[in-house]
Amino acid sequence: MRTAIVVGAGIGGVTAAVALQRCGWQVTVLERAPELGEVGAGISVWPSAVAVLEELGVKGVEKAAALSKPAGMRKPNGRWVVKAADLGVEIPVMIHRAQLHDLITDQFGPAITVRTGYTVTEITQDDTGVTINDELRADLVVAADGIRSVIRQAIYPDYQGPQYSGYTAYRGIADVEIDDGGGETWGRGQRFGFARLIDGRIYWYATANQPAGQRSHAEAFGGWHEPIPAILAGTADVLQNDIYDLALPLRPFHNGRVVLLGDAAHAMTPNLGRGACSAIEDAGALARHLADDASLGTALAAYDTERRPATTKLIKRSRSVGQLGQVANPVVCAVRDGLLAFAGKLVSLRRH
Template sequence: MVGAGIGGAAAAVGLERAGWQVTVLERAPELGEVGAGISVWPSTVKALGELGVTGVEKAAVVSAPAGMRRSDGRWVVKASALGVELPVMIHRAQLHDLITSRFGSGVTVRTGVTVDGFEDGAVLVGGEELRADLVVAADGLRSVVRGALYPEYGGPRYSGYTAYRGIADVELADGGGETWGRGRRFGFARLIDGRYYWYATENRPAGAENADVWTGFGEWHDPIPRLLKATETVLQNDIYDLVLPLVPFVRGNVVLLGDAAHAMTPNLGRGACTAIEDAAALPRHLGNLAAYDAERRPAATKLVRVSRAIGRVGQLDSRVPCGVRDGVLTVGGKLAGVLGRKREMGESRV
């Protein structure tokens, strides 16, 4: 196993449960995750259950309004009108701990190990060649193993925007959601531990000097300024996904998993979720790895494509296109509200 992030750790759990001895190679000096919040959708909660990972559950029902707003705070659509189940929000480190706590004696973790390449079926670590019956590459967006298998592949593609993320320890009477402006978006949600995770996106050239998040969002509607003020550390990362079409997830005895296979923009909140679902699927196809590729690559391709499209619409920065976008969303929100009320009335009559 190359990589011990959320996807790699989940795959290690799944393979051990299937009776395999697993060696995990992790570049970081110690096991753990960094970052902020993460969405865990119902299908992923089910996948975690298949892996024996529990503890991802809602601490309380969100009673305050949540949904999409404009930068002045006016509602575009409330989540309650859409009739969709919202994800569980959890800190990445907490989710990673829940997964790695399921490691048993069949999992060996080697930290501080940098994989230099992959050649003739062997993982290269310094002067050492490591061979295994199965190599799972969960080594992220800039996967060394993927690069060795598919040197002609285009790899990462810059989205055109950067992201800021943080955790705020603050009390709010707000259910969260997203606010769309011109070339900027801001979203926030309550974590299961009671804190708030927030994220913001801004159109910027790749590698541009870090900007103060207050410059773009400090004057947006409440509670955005309060969230920023209550945040101690702000993370900033340029957003990349992988070029389409995605390469095959299987070659010989090598399997690509997580961002190494299908890194996507965060607009659907499905990146880590998809990695966990990869991990849950892999043990079902150990006797026929081609079936893993057949199941996971089409599903991941769709998510990469849809997430990219949402980002393009959300990051529009010209006045007229943004006006058209907001108008369409507002009309759609009102229609969703009407349909939602009709649905509730129909259910109440049953």
């Protein structure tokens, strides 16, 4: 039986483990944290990722319900810029990261072994396999160890890696009852978005321009339109993370018997809500190519050919949306909002 080591047990890593298990691999998952699980807040799961999860037997990520209330983009005073209904946009499934993680790990079978509290410090490879920490050996290593991947750094020591976007993000879960369809509100160098999770709670996020490493609070959004103040008041814990993505051009997603997946390969800003979905799609593509009769090298090259161009485009698009949304100049903001409103009207007219 072919063997693989998956380094990192986030959404991408555990999906990769399940995908490899289903095509006949024996998998060892290494996680640095003391126990298996996922931290964070909400996550959007788009139809392409839902399809991969369904193919892997993951249950419970049902299709999103149609919005019963208006949603879209607003100004801080509550005035609509453009409504989602006018654009005919797709609606992703909104779910808590921990819940999605549990649904995926529920598919772990006897072919998957998990070792927690394990830190990878060294990786070597030759023509017959890959060795981790002079201790563990496998035919393949899947690096799903995040944006600051130790393995990516080991195989591409000259790569620049993460770069700061210029803004920080706040995230939280509010247990409140609101009569609102959600969406995003764009201000001057600040944004606030929220959506209902499938368990009924409200997931929200906000961004603000500031130097990297600066601790701050989300109270600045308390004067924005309802239900934003109510959402903030109903939140017990707020996470803050500076936003980074990976420098372009991306490095190849494979090097010998080592393959990069998820943020380790293509970390992107969260503006499109596609980061974790891309990791899920990576896992599905990797298993599909490995399931072919081709050699390991051919399969990994095919995976890179499929996934690197696609995720490069997403990084660029997400970066552009973030730059547009974080504009602080009031004149430029007014022009931006006017153009978006006009574009929304054009799309609505074409749809009808």
